[in-house]
Amino acid sequence: MLAYIIQRVGQSALVLLIVGLVAFSMFRFVGDPIDNMLGQERTAEDIDRLRAQLGLDQPFVVQYYKFLEGAVQGNFGVSYRQGRPVAEILLERAPATLELAMVSGVLAILFGIALGVFTAIRRDGLLANVIMSGSLIGVSLPTFLIGILLIYLFSVELGWLPSFGRGETVDLGGWSTGFLTESGLKALILPSITLGLYQMTLIMRLVRSEMLEVLRQDYIRFARARGLRDRAVNFRHALKNTMVPVITVIGLQLGAIIAFAIITETVFQWPGVGLLFINAIQFVDIPVMAAYLMLISVMFVGINLLVDILYFFIDPRLRADRSGGH
Amino acid sequence: MADPVLSIRDLSVEIPTRHGIVRPVDGVSYDIAAGEILGVVGESGAGKSMAGNAVIGLLNPPAHISKGEIWLNGKRIDHLTGDAMRRLRGKEIGMVFQDPLTSLNPLLRIGDQLTETMLTHLPISRSEAEKRAVAALEEVGIPGAAERVNSYPHEFSGGMRQRVVIALALCAEPSLIIADEPTTALDVSVQAQIIALLRRLCRDRGTAVMLITHDMGVIAEATDRVAVMYAGRLAELGPVRDVLTHPQHPYTHGLMASTPLASQGKSRLHQIPGAMPRLDAVPDGCAFNPRCPHATDKCRQAPVPRVSNGQAACWYPLVEEKVI
Ligand SMILES: Nc1ncnc2c1ncn2[C@@H]1O[C@H](COP(=O)(O)OP(=O)(O)OP(=O)(O)O)[C@@H](O)[C@H]1O
Ligand code: SF4
Ligand SMILES: [Mg+2]
Numbered sequence: 001m002l003a004y005i006i007q008r009v010g011q012s013a014l015v016l017l018i019v020g021l022v023a024f025s026m027f028r029f030v031g032d033p034i035d036n037m038l039g040q041e042r043t044a045e046d047i048d049r050l051r052a053q054l055g056l057d058q059p060f061v062v063q064y065y066k067f068l069e070g071a072v073q074g075n076f077g078v079s080y081r082q083g084r085p086v087a088e089i090l091l092e093r094a095p096a097t098l099e100l101a102m103v104s105g106v107l108a109i110l111f112g113i114a115l116g117v118f119t120a121i122r123r124d125g126l127l128a129n130v131i132m133s134g135s136l137i138g139v140s141l142p143t144f145l146i147g148i149l150l151i152y153l154f155s156v157e158l159g160w161l162p163s164f165g166r167g168e169t170v171d172l173g174g175w176s177t178g179f180l181t182e183s184g185l186k187a188l189i190l191p192s193i194t195l196g197l198y199q200m201t202l203i204m205r206l207v208r209s210e211m212l213e214v215l216r217q218d219y220i221r222f223a224r225a226r227g228l229r230d231r232a233v234n235f236r237h238a239l240k241n242t243m244v245p246v247i248t249v250i251g252l253q254l255g256a257i258i259a260f261a262i263i264t265e266t267v268f269q270w271p272g273v274g275l276l277f278i279n280a281i282q283f284v285d286i287p288v289m290a291a292y293l294m295l296i297s298v299m300f301v302g303i304n305l306l307v308d309i310l311y312f313f314i315d316p317r318l319r320a321d322r323s324g325g326h
Numbered sequence: 327m328a329d330p331v332l333s334i335r336d337l338s339v340e341i342p343t344r345h346g347i348v349r350p351v352d353g354v355s356y357d358i359a360a361g362e363i364l365g366v367v368g369e370s371g372a373g374k375s376m377a378g379n380a381v382i383g384l385l386n387p388p389a390h391i392s393k394g395e396i397w398l399n400g401k402r403i404d405h406l407t408g409d410a411m412r413r414l415r416g417k418e419i420g421m422v423f424q425d426p427l428t429s430l431n432p433l434l435r436i437g438d439q440l441t442e443t444m445l446t447h448l449p450i451s452r453s454e455a456e457k458r459a460v461a462a463l464e465e466v467g468i469p470g471a472a473e474r475v476n477s478y479p480h481e482f483s484g485g486m487r488q489r490v491v492i493a494l495a496l497c498a499e500p501s502l503i504i505a506d507e508p509t510t511a512l513d514v515s516v517q518a519q520i521i522a523l524l525r526r527l528c529r530d531r532g533t534a535v536m537l538i539t540h541d542m543g544v545i546a547e548a549t550d551r552v553a554v555m556y557a558g559r560l561a562e563l564g565p566v567r568d569v570l571t572h573p574q575h576p577y578t579h580g581l582m583a584s585t586p587l588a589s590q591g592k593s594r595l596h597q598i599p600g601a602m603p604r605l606d607a608v609p610d611g612c613a614f615n616p617r618c619p620h621a622t623d624k625c626r627q628a629p630v631p632r633v634s635n636g637q638a639a640c641w642y643p644l645v646e647e648k649v650i
Pocket of ligand 3: 376
């Protein structure tokens with residue numbers, strides 16, 4: 001077990017190094033921040049001074065090393081645009097994105113699994129077929145369109161929910177949360193549905209097909225032949241086996257939710273890191289872009305690592321194979 | 327003789343298909359008494375499993391019982407559905423499947439699978455069920471049962487897993503066991519042990535057994551009576567010794583001649599020419615007539631009467647001296 005985890009952590013570190021290289025390369029090859037930071041009236045000294053101040057005059061390898069050294073400590077330099085430390089800006093923005101992603105993820109997982117199980121157990125039922133057809137819409141409509149439709153319906157026509165922003169937030173020791181105010185909660189509804197719908201339908205369709213496969217297995221037939229109740233057969237025996245392959249995908253989808261938050265945050269003007277990133281692109285604010293890339297990849301890698309470790313607790317066969325026993 | 331545990335009367339199973347209705351089980355009748363082992367033989371596709379599934383109420387739709395009756399311990403069960411039938415499964419009728427590698431849930435400890443089954447059917451406490459789970463494993467010959475209850479299926483060999491499957495099938499003490507080719511997937515070396523185990527447990531408890539198999543050696547060793555199926559119908563039914571040594575039905579005769587056990591001493595295995603008809607093309611009259619060396623016009627036209635014990639479904643049953 002320990003060897004396995006060390007191996008996986010090593011792989012994760014390698015992935016992060018490579019992403020770090022890509023992120024860092026942007027400093028060299030994308031635009032020239034000096035152009036953006038200094039207006040039209042600039043002198044050659046101004047440029048040199050700023051270059052030195054930003055460390056842009058040093059060799060590539062040294063800069064990369066410094067970048068990594070800083071990144072490990074959470075130091076991504078200073079935003080070209082805002083002139084403040086990137087880490088500070090990200091920390092300010094992170095709660096908005098994380099809360100949105102969390103609500104979307106929980107919705108997607110809960111409803112995805114529940115509907116997947118339902119449509120698998122009642123595969124020939126009318127309602128199950130309606131849900132399956134409806135899910136095609138969820139998979140095929142682009143996220144921004146779903147967002148705009150929801151805004152049109154619930155904000156413009158019905159006027160029930162806000163169409164942009166986070167509503168009121170409460171500051172909890174540096175973490176600004178929208179969970180504690182009514183307007184904050186209301187503001188979460190449309191964006192989290194927009195963000196989570198695609199993942200929910202994906203999870204649902206996957207759970208359904210895996211579960212149908214599992215329900216065909218001999219051990220399910222044997223469980224029925226032993227007279228176990230439908231509830232035990234479906235949930236204890238079938239669902240658990242269904243979840244083994246589904247968990248990986250769920251993990252990837254959680255990562256995707258955080259990444260796709262860019263679109264949803266733009267549609268709803270949600271003040272999270274995604275919106276920050278979009279604005280950073282417009283201004284070629286490379287430290288912010290690089291830090292955002294690193295942040296997203298750390299989350300992807302972290303979630304994957306968690307998923308792999310989770311496998312150990314779900315599937316006894318892995319425990320045996322990997323630890324070399326039996 | 328006391329009432330049989332299982333009594334099947336004129337049972338038919340039908341499946342609607344694109345090419346019309348097929349009848350994988352067609353007018354089959356037999357009884358199994360307490361403590362008796364009935365062997366069911368026949369070519370692949372003869373309807374052996376289908377008949378067993380009909381008894382335990384696990385036919386896959388659209389297959390369904392279209393005719394006949396099934397009686398278990400004096401109660402009629404063929405019309406039971408849903409929860410009423412579920413209560414019988416495991417409690418009154420146990421089932422052992424062919425492949426022990428796939429019949430156990432890989433994610434649950436075998437002890438949990440045992441206690442779960444007992445707690446579903448028996449009015450006992452969890453700790454009592456746990457105690458009985460260990461005893462059940464001991465009974466089927468699993469060494470170190472007290473620790474092994476905590477093992478997962480993949481930690482057992484194939485033969486040991488089939489012992490676990492048998493323990494599971496028997497743990498709520500059913501009066502009938504349906505064993506559908508319980509040794510086909512196993513190593514030859516452990517097949518005999520598993521059959522001996524099944525036989526001993528059922529004899530001790532007076533459990534009736536429907537033992538579906540292709541193995542004439544198993545039939546000869548373990549069963550009391552044999553039912554021979556052909557194209558969904560019962561070709562012959564009788565005490566094992568009679569059927570093996572003096573088969574009355576030409577199909578049974580061919581079947582015996584084509585198995586190594588019965589042909590010892592002969593230089594070549596005798597093969598029945600042709601193949602069993604597809605279910606959507608069963609010939610008129612006797613289903614075996616295209617392959618039968620004794621077939622006459624009568625066989626090709628008149629349906630043969632259904633058999634009862636000690637009989638063959640044949641217009642011209644073989645007598646002892648007759649040689650093909
Ligand atoms: N859904 C179906 N539609 C049509 N025919 C079917 C269907 N399912 C099974 N059958 C037919 O039912 C017949 C009986 O099958 P069954 O499994 O009972 O045979 P068996 O005697 O157990 O054979 P084996 O020795 O291979 O296990 C087979 O001929 C099979 O082709
Ligand atoms: S009834 Fe006729 S065709 Fe059928 S087995 Fe007997 S002799 Fe052969
Ligand atoms: Mg079969």
